[in-house]
Structures are given as C-alpha cells and as structure tokens.
Amino acid sequence: MRGSGRTYWRLLVAGFRRGSTYRLAALGGLVANATFGLLKVAVLLATVEAAGGELAGYDAARMSAYIWLSQGLLGSVNLFGRTDVAERIKTGDIAVDFLRPLDVQAATITTAVGQALFALLPRGVPSVVLGALVVGMATPDHPASYALGALSVLLGIVLSWATVYVVATAGFWLVDARGLQVLYMVVSGFLAGLFVPIWLFPSWLVALAQATPFPSMLMYPVDVLSGRVEGLGALAMVAAQVGWLALVLLAGHLLTRAGRVRLEVQGG
Amino acid sequence: MSGPTTPGGPGETGPVIETHGLTREFTVRDGLRRRRVRAVDDLTVTVGAGEAVGWIGANGAGKSTTIKMLTGILVPTSGTVRTCGLRPVEDRRRLARRVGVVFGQRSQLWWDLPVRESFRILAAIHSLDAAAERARTEELVERLEMGDVLGTPVRQLSLGQRMRAEVAAALLHSPALVVLDEPTIGLDVLSKQRLREFLVAERRAHGTTLLLTTHDMGDVERLCDRVLLVDRGALVFDGDLAGLSRTVGAERVLVVDLAGATPDLTGLPDVRHLGSEGGGLRQRLSFDPDTTTAARVLAAVSDHAEVLDLSIEEPDVEDVVRRVYAARR
Numbered sequence: 001m002r003g004s005g006r007t008y009w010r011l012l013v014a015g016f017r018r019g020s021t022y023r024l025a026a027l028g029g030l031v032a033n034a035t036f037g038l039l040k041v042a043v044l045l046a047t048v049e050a051a052g053g054e055l056a057g058y059d060a061a062r063m064s065a066y067i068w069l070s071q072g073l074l075g076s077v078n079l080f081g082r083t084d085v086a087e088r089i090k091t092g093d094i095a096v097d098f099l100r101p102l103d104v105q106a107a108t109i110t111t112a113v114g115q116a117l118f119a120l121l122p123r124g125v126p127s128v129v130l131g132a133l134v135v136g137m138a139t140p141d142h143p144a145s146y147a148l149g150a151l152s153v154l155l156g157i158v159l160s161w162a163t164v165y166v167v168a169t170a171g172f173w174l175v176d177a178r179g180l181q182v183l184y185m186v187v188s189g190f191l192a193g194l195f196v197p198i199w200l201f202p203s204w205l206v207a208l209a210q211a212t213p214f215p216s217m218l219m220y221p222v223d224v225l226s227g228r229v230e231g232l233g234a235l236a237m238v239a240a241q242v243g244w245l246a247l248v249l250l251a252g253h254l255l256t257r258a259g260r261v262r263l264e265v266q267g268g
Numbered sequence: 269m270s271g272p273t274t275p276g277g278p279g280e281t282g283p284v285i286e287t288h289g290l291t292r293e294f295t296v297r298d299g300l301r302r303r304r305v306r307a308v309d310d311l312t313v314t315v316g317a318g319e320a321v322g323w324i325g326a327n328g329a330g331k332s333t334t335i336k337m338l339t340g341i342l343v344p345t346s347g348t349v350r351t352c353g354l355r356p357v358e359d360r361r362r363l364a365r366r367v368g369v370v371f372g373q374r375s376q377l378w379w380d381l382p383v384r385e386s387f388r389i390l391a392a393i394h395s396l397d398a399a400a401e402r403a404r405t406e407e408l409v410e411r412l413e414m415g416d417v418l419g420t421p422v423r424q425l426s427l428g429q430r431m432r433a434e435v436a437a438a439l440l441h442s443p444a445l446v447v448l449d450e451p452t453i454g455l456d457v458l459s460k461q462r463l464r465e466f467l468v469a470e471r472r473a474h475g476t477t478l479l480l481t482t483h484d485m486g487d488v489e490r491l492c493d494r495v496l497l498v499d500r501g502a503l504v505f506d507g508d509l510a511g512l513s514r515t516v517g518a519e520r521v522l523v524v525d526l527a528g529a530t531p532d533l534t535g536l537p538d539v540r541h542l543g544s545e546g547g548g549l550r551q552r553l554s555f556d557p558d559t560t561t562a563a564r565v566l567a568a569v570s571d572h573a574e575v576l577d578l579s580i581e582e583p584d585v586e587d588v589v590r591r592v593y594a595a596r597r
Contacts, residue, residue: 010392014378014385021380021421095341096376100393101364261343261357 007102008110015114026122029075033127037071041135044196056199057228061138065226066197068131070218073153075123076116077217078160079192081167081184083112089171089259098260105165105252112161140227148234149225155241156221162248163188163213169252172259187212193219213244282353284445284477285315285338290347292333292501307333309501310347315494317444320471320478322492326589330501331481335449338479339369352445365394368438372450375430376437377422383433384418387440394441408436411466428459435463439470446470448480452487464490485588499593512588519554521581522565526551527574536568 019026044063048055058066085108088094097104131137140146167184171177189195191214198209198219209215220237223229229237290311293304308330315321323331336342337349340356340363349356352366370376377386391401409415412432417425425433431451439446448467452460468491471478482488488495488509495512497505505512521542530548534541538560542552555565562580569575 007392007395010389014381014389017385018378018380093374095336096369096371096374098341098360099339099364099367099369099376101361102393263341 008106011107011110012114012117015111015116016118017114018111019115019118023122026075026119029119030123030126033071033074033123034130037067037127037131038134040067040071040195045135056197058197058199059138061136062226062228063197064131064135065137065139065228066222068128068135068137069222069226070194071131072120072124072127073156073218073221074194075119076153076157077192077221078112078116078164079185079188079194079217081164081181081188083161083164083168084108085112085165086168086171086177086181089168090176092263095263098263104260105249105256109158109161109165109252112165113158116157116161138226138228140225140230142227142230145224145227145230145234148238149221149227152221152224152234152238152241155238155245156217159213159241159245159248160188160217162245162252163217166248166252166255169255169259172255172262188214188217191215192217193222210240213248216241216244283314283350284317284319284352285313285479286350287314287338288312288348290334290337290349291345292330292337292342293345306501308337308344311498311501311503313496313503313506315477315479317477318471318475319494320492321480321494321496322488323479323481323496323498324483324488324589325498326593329498331498332449333501334498335369335447335479335481339363339367339447365441366443367445367447368441368443369447370431370434370438370449370451372431372448372453375422375434377430377433379423380421382419382421383414383425386422386433386437390437390440396441404440404442408439411469412436413462428455428462431455431459432463432466435466439476442474443476445477445479448478448482450481450483452482452484460484460486467491497589497592499589499596504592504596512592514558515592519556520562522553522555522562522569523579523581524551524553524566524569524575525549525577526569527576530573533569533572536565539565539568 045060048058048060048063053059167180170180191209191212193215198206198215220241224234224237290308292308293306295302296305325331337344338351340360343357351363354363356363387405414432417429452463470476493508495509496503526549532541532544533551538555540554542554544551
C-alpha cells in the first residue's frame with residue numbers, strides 16, 4: 001500500500017520526538033547506565049584478570065566493549081517489560097487504536113521503536129564514548145562489522161519491543177498483566193546477557209538462553225557490533241535475530257486478532 | 269489508495285447505520301456467582317445519511333456499548349450491524365476511514381506532542397495528500413478557533429481546548445459518520461456553545477451524519493433532529509424532540525421570588541405547585557406549555573403577590589429520561 005510507508009514513517013518520527021520530550025529522564029538514565037557500567041567494569045574486569053587475562057574469549061578490552069555497548073543499548077532495548085500498550089489495554093484506551101485504519105501491532109511497535117532510537121542519542125552514544133575514554137575498548141577488525149552491527153542493533157531493538165508487545169497482549173485475557181511483566185523483567189535481562197555475557201554461563205544455560213529470543217535482543221547485537229564475532233558467526237547471529245523477530249511478530253499478530261474479539265473496553 | 273471521502277462507496281446510498289436484533293451481554297461477577305447482564309437488548313434501528321441522532325438514556329442504559337458495536341471495537345453477542353454498509357468488526361480498517369469517533373473520556377491525541385503533530389500523524393494515517401491535509405487542517409483550526417494552541421503539547425491543554433482538538437482530530441479525514449460519546453461533558457457554557465456551533469456548521473457544509481450520546485439536553489436540542497431513548501438496553505422512544513416532549517409532557521418549571529412570605533400558590537389554573545422555600549418567598553411552579561403560557565402563569569401569580577424575580581427551568585435529559593422510565597415501571 002502506497003500510503004502505508006508514510007504512515008509508519010510518521011509514527012516512527014512521532015515516537016522519536018516523543019522520546020526527545022523527556023530529556024531529564026534520558027539524563028537520569030544515562031547516569032544510572034554509567035554507574036552500573038563502572039560497577040560491571042570493576043567486577044568483570046577483575047574476573048577476567050583473575051582468570052589469567054582471558055575468559056570465554058573475552059580479554060579486558062573485549063569485556064569493556066561488551067559492558068559499554070550493553071549499557072548503552074539499555075535505554076533502547078526493552079528489558080523491563082513495561083510498555084504503554086499494556087496500560088492502554090488495561091484502561092481500554094486501546095479501543096482508540098482500533099478505531100484507526102492501522103495495524104495496531106505494527107503501529108504500536110513502530111512508535112515504540114522510534115522512541116527507542118532516540119534514546120541512542122542521549123544514552124547509547126555517551127555511554128560508549130565514556131567507556132572508550134575512561135576504560136578503553138576493543139573495536140572490530142573489519143569495517144563490515146559496523147554495518148552488520150548497526151543492523152543487528154536495530155533488529156535487537158525491534159525484537160525487544162515486539163516481544164514486550166506479545167507480553168502486553170496477555171492483558172486481553174488477564175485484567176492485570178503486571179505479573180507477567182515482572183517475570184519478563186527478571187528473565188529477560190539475565191538471558192539477554194545484561195549482567196554477564198551469556199558465554200560465561202554453563203553450557204546447559206547457554207542452550208536454554210538460546211532457546212529464547214532474549215540473546216537476540218542484546219547479546220548478539222553487542223557481539224556483532226564489538227567485532228567479537230565476525231564473518232559467518234556474525235551472519236548466523238543476525239539470521240537468528242530475523243527468525244525470532246518473525247516468530248514473535250506472528251505470535252503478536254495472532255494474539256491481537258484473538259484478543260480484539262475479547263476486548264470489553266471497561267468503562268466509558 | 270483513494271481518499272477516504274470519495275463519494276459513491278457503500279453507505280453513501282444506503283443507510284449509514286442499520287442494526288437488526290443487536291444484542292450484547294456481559295458476564296458480571298457478583299461475589300462468587302456469575303451472571304449475564306444484557307447491556308443492549310434486541311436493538312433494531314436504521315439511521316439514514318445526513319441525519320443527526322441523539323442517543324440518550326441513563327448511565328448504564330447501553331449507549332456506549334451500542335456505539336462500540338457500531339464502530340467495530342466490541343463484538344455483538346447476537347444480531348447484525350452494518351455501519352456505512354460495512355461489517356464493523358470484520359471491516360474495521362475500511363470502516364475507520366469513514367467514521368470519526370470522539371470518546372469524551374479517552375484521548376486520541378499524542379499526549380507529549382504538540383497538537384499540530386497529532387494532526388500530521390492522523391493525516392498520514394488517513395492518507396490525506398499534502399494539499400488536502402493543509403486545507404482541512406486550516407478549516408478545522410479556524411472553525412474551532414485553535415490557532416493559538418497548535419504548538420502546545422496536548423498535556424498542557426485545558427479541557428475545553430483538548431475537546432476541540434479531539435473533535436478536530438476525529439474529523440480530520442472528513443468522515444461520513446461522526447460519533448461523539450459525551451462530547452460536552454465537563455465543558456463550561458462557552459466551550460459547549462462553541463463546539464455545538466461548530467458541529468452544526470460542519471454538518472451543513474459536509475452533510476455529515478452525526479450520532480451522539482449525551483446527558484445534556486442542550487446538545488440534543490441544538491444538534492439533533494432525532495432522539496433515540498434507551499432504557500436497560502432497549503429502545504423505548506424513537507422520534508423528534510417535540511415528540512419526546514409530548515410523550516413525557518414537557519413541563520416547564522417557573523421559579524418566582526416574591527416580595528413577601530406568601531402561602532403556597534396552589535390552585536392556579538393549569539399550574540402545579542412543586543414546592544416553596546423561605547416561608548413562601550420562593551416558589552416553584554410547573555406548567556405545560558401546550559395548555560398555558562409562562563405569561564399567563566406569571567399573571568396568575570401576580571394576582572397573589574408581587575414578583576421580584578423569576579426564572580424558567582427546562583427539563584434536562586435526566587428529567588425526561590426519569591419520567592419516561594417512571595411511566596414504564
């Protein structure tokens with residue numbers, strides 16, 4: 001559809017501009033990211049040193065790259081489970097979305113991604129710059145890693161919001177989906193490799209993590225962008241991301257269709 | 269894609285709204301027990317193009333539920349509904365191009381962004397080309413007198429300003445059918461007046477079909493040429509306002525402030541005494557405008573006491589509804 005691209009572009013821009021209205025929140029987020037980044041530096045670099053300078057393929061510079069890239073993406077990749085659409089389903093405001101000639105799932109994710117992309121400016125970039133200046137970090141050997149890394153980051157961001165959307169659709173069946181959101185928050189950060197790289201996990205836990213979409217949200221983008229994984233390995237990670245995204249989008253689509261029929265729009 | 273206002277589509281020739289036996293039940297938890305409540309009961313109604321219909325009834329009478337089914341956001345339990353010739357649930361996205369909805373309690377604007385930005389996004393959503401977007405936005409902004417708030421984030425608008433922005437947002441794509449759920453709720457007199465004037469002008473200019481739910485008789489009197497009254501989900505009156513008044517007896521209430529304490533003014537011809545305050549300093553008298561006039565009532569009162577001040581109360585929707593309901597029970 002011809003008009004469709006323009007519509008979703010507008011929604012992306014709207015989300016981006018929406019993000020820009022919360023400058024103080026972005027600054028607060030950056031401070032929190034940086035603080036926890038320095039904490040991770042202290043713990044993880046000491047661990048690498050204790051392991052004899054290398055741990056599961058990470059030397060100090062690679063570990064630093066992992067820390068600052070993952071901290072920088074934290075403002076954009078949704079590992080908290082919270083999202084506007086969950087609230088809109090709960091209050092019934094979602095009805096307004098259904099009154100538009102739009103795919104509600106696509107419109108919701110597009111707007112959220114717009115806001116997430118904005119967050120790269122006040123939270124992502126400064127975080128990486130800080131890490132590079134204060135600690136120093138490894139950079140990719142091949143220029144292609146930057147392009148593939150950017151794609152991987154974008155996929156990770158979209159995947160996280162698409163997954164959170166799926167969690168939110170539970171609200172069509174449950175009056176309050178907050179329990180699920182908390183569960184998502186607890187599980188996603190851990191399995192996405194937010195606290196430590198998943199490659200430090202025992203192999204069974206790595207396998208478990210890889211059976212979920214979470215590493216595709218953060219671990220893979222960080223690995224590809226930092227150049228820790230290159231060539232075919234990097235392509236395989238991006239392919240896994242695409243696969244998970246397709247699966248999650250399909251699930252969201254089906255749940256939206258089923259949920260809409262159940263919608264009772266409480267109140268007014 | 270063709271513009272949303274292209275004439276000749278379904279609904280342009282046939283009725284805009286057509287329901288047959290439309291019914292919606294909800295399951296209500298009552299302690300441990302569950303019971304079924306019928307919010308809309310066997311509603312059969314047809315609304316033609318260009319009509320202005322006021323949907324009135326007490327809270328919980330099923331007005332909003334009906335509107336939700338007409339617009340495709342709620343699935344009927346049974347019965348059929350066609351809006352603009354389309355099936356609301358199945359053809360949701362096509363219908364959305366022909367209908368504009370304002371839910372007084374729910375915003376369709378982007379809370380954090382300037383009003384102008386919401387209009388831009390909606391224009392894109394409805395595939396308006398640049399020229400149509402500009403012309404329509406200018407028209408709405410001028411008629412709703414919103415020029416000075418275009419750059420203001422929605423969250424900073426007053427209620428009156430926000431409602432005007434909501435209406436503009438719902439009408440941006442020039443829908444054939446406009447549905448307003450409690451559009452003037454909470455507005456001050458001036459804001460109400462402005463909004464009503466705008467809706468009248470909009471209808472005149474574009475032949476828009478108007479459907480509104482309200483508690484405000486002023487809305488019905490100034491905007492609607494047809495009234496649907498619902499009670500417990502069922503349609504109990506369908507006709508014009510004069511017909512409704514005849515049905516319930518549109519009694520007016522004359523309130524008079526008298527110069528001195530006066531015994532209750534009972535027994536005046538064609539007048540019913542409703543009550544007195546201050547030992548008879550203020551008295552409330554009701555009369556039927558079909559059998560007598562305010563002037564005659566006033567003359568009759570003046571025979572008994574000097575009138576210092578007076579006011580006439582018109583029945584509000586609540587009153588009319590209460591009387592219809594009382595007559596049915």
